[in-house]
Amino acid sequence: MYDILFNHLEKKVTLSAEEQEIVKDHFTPRILKKRKLLLQEGYVCKYLTFVTKGLLKAYTLDGKGTEHINQFTPEGWWTSDMYSFFSGQPANYTIDALEDSELLTLTVEDFEQLTLKVPLMDRYFRMLFQNSVIAWERRLVHAHMLTAEEKYRQLLENNPNLVNRVPQHLLASYLGLTAATISRLKKNMLSDPR
Amino acid sequence: MYDILFNHLEKKVTLSAEEQEIVKDHFTPRILKKRKLLLQEGYVCKYLTFVTKGLLKAYTLDGKGTEHINQFTPEGWWTSDMYSFFSGQPANYTIDALEDSELLTLTVEDFEQLTLKVPLMDRYFRMLFQNSVIAWERRLVHAHMLTAEEKYRQLLENNPNLVNRVPQHLLASYLGLTAATISRLKKNMLSDPR
DNA sequence: CGCGGGTTTGATGATGCTCAAGCCCGGTGG
DNA sequence: CCACCGGGCTTGAGCATCATCAAACCCGCG
Numbered sequence: 001m002y003d004i005l006f007n008h009l010e011k012k013v014t015l016s017a018e019e020q021e022i023v024k025d026h027f028t029p030r031i032l033k034k035r036k037l038l039l040q041e042g043y044v045c046k047y048l049t050f051v052t053k054g055l056l057k058a059y060t061l062d063g064k065g066t067e068h069i070n071q072f073t074p075e076g077w078w079t080s081d082m083y084s085f086f087s088g089q090p091a092n093y094t095i096d097a098l099e100d101s102e103l104l105t106l107t108v109e110d111f112e113q114l115t116l117k118v119p120l121m122d123r124y125f126r127m128l129f130q131n132s133v134i135a136w137e138r139r140l141v142h143a144h145m146l147t148a149e150e151k152y153r154q155l156l157e158n159n160p161n162l163v164n165r166v167p168q169h170l171l172a173s174y175l176g177l178t179a180a181t182i183s184r185l186k187k188n189m190l191s192d193p194r
Numbered sequence: 195m196y197d198i199l200f201n202h203l204e205k206k207v208t209l210s211a212e213e214q215e216i217v218k219d220h221f222t223p224r225i226l227k228k229r230k231l232l233l234q235e236g237y238v239c240k241y242l243t244f245v246t247k248g249l250l251k252a253y254t255l256d257g258k259g260t261e262h263i264n265q266f267t268p269e270g271w272w273t274s275d276m277y278s279f280f281s282g283q284p285a286n287y288t289i290d291a292l293e294d295s296e297l298l299t300l301t302v303e304d305f306e307q308l309t310l311k312v313p314l315m316d317r318y319f320r321m322l323f324q325n326s327v328i329a330w331e332r333r334l335v336h337a338h339m340l341t342a343e344e345k346y347r348q349l350l351e352n353n354p355n356l357v358n359r360v361p362q363h364l365l366a367s368y369l370g371l372t373a374a375t376i377s378r379l380k381k382n383m384l385s386d387p388r
Numbered sequence: 389c390g391c392g393g394g395t396t397t398g399a400t401g402a403t404g405c406t407c408a409a410g411c412c413c414g415g416t417g418g
Numbered sequence: 419c420c421a422c423c424g425g426g427c428t429t430g431a432g433c434a435t436c437a438t439c440a441a442a443c444c445c446g447c448g
Contacts, residue, residue: 147403147404148403148404177404177405178404178405178406180404180405180406180407181403181404181405184404
């Protein structure tokens, strides 16, 4: 299960065999069954998590108990409540599994040690976070300037995989819409599929 | 003008005198007068920019020519179209000056060289981007779950400084609202200031 | 004094939400 | 093999929030 992690690392940095060993030593494998929580809002986020198999979602609840999903994390991606993880403050998000999943986790101590022992990991995470910033920035701009239909079309184009793996009311939540709206959009789009 | 940069760096990493020299050598100082562009949408973003004085804004235009501001950058912060800067693709944002400003800029080559010569800079940027991700993530969640009034209140609380420095129709754009809406909110909030 | 940018205000309207009902379908147990 | 259950999807009626558009106003500055 480390293969997928190392593949991922190698896209950004080249580690020696030794460094790879060190990296490996810092991760802890974990299993997370469908519907189980990795993190609960209000508790400190203990892990920076790389998903090697399965699918997680991260979300907040608003005053009325409605779920607002901010991230889906399939295999090959990272998840965490970064604010909580790095600051030690209570988390704003809950993270749970949509499918039976396998994870590789780092505690904040693991993370600190790892970046100190293998400075290239700072470079790796620099690039990782750099891409994250770009993605979040784009999502916010889209949230502000696209119509519901445009948001949905973008999702279909850019994440066709997700669309097939996730129930539509969750996609709606991810886009800041409701299930009812998505449903109506689909109906309209039948007559003008582009 | 480098003082403010080094202060900023020192909050995250400790550089030797030598390293400081190298860092200094890679930056180019620049002046940007009010209303002048640092970057225009459609062109490649050449600089990663640290603002030492003044205030910039970054925005996109939608189909109708309306400005959607995604970032204000006062002194002590970084700005760029990160996607364009790192990929060499045309920028999605325009960046211009709201006040006469002074900048320290890095080209992408400067940036590459700098991180290779001073690995601690990878660590610095890792931390910088890490905080960025947290901030953008929070902004998106807020965009999705707060009402107009809540968004505006948050801004007043968290960025009182900005509010005094920037005309309100620009704040509105930053929040994904319109000037008219903000104006009405203010009126309502007089009766219930909290 | 007049100009220009910014703000306020009103009238109107659209977009997407809410709530509730009905439906579809796959899985489970009798 | 059928009945039922539950989750998800669809649909309708009504509604809230915020946008749009246009006019008036305010004020600092040349």
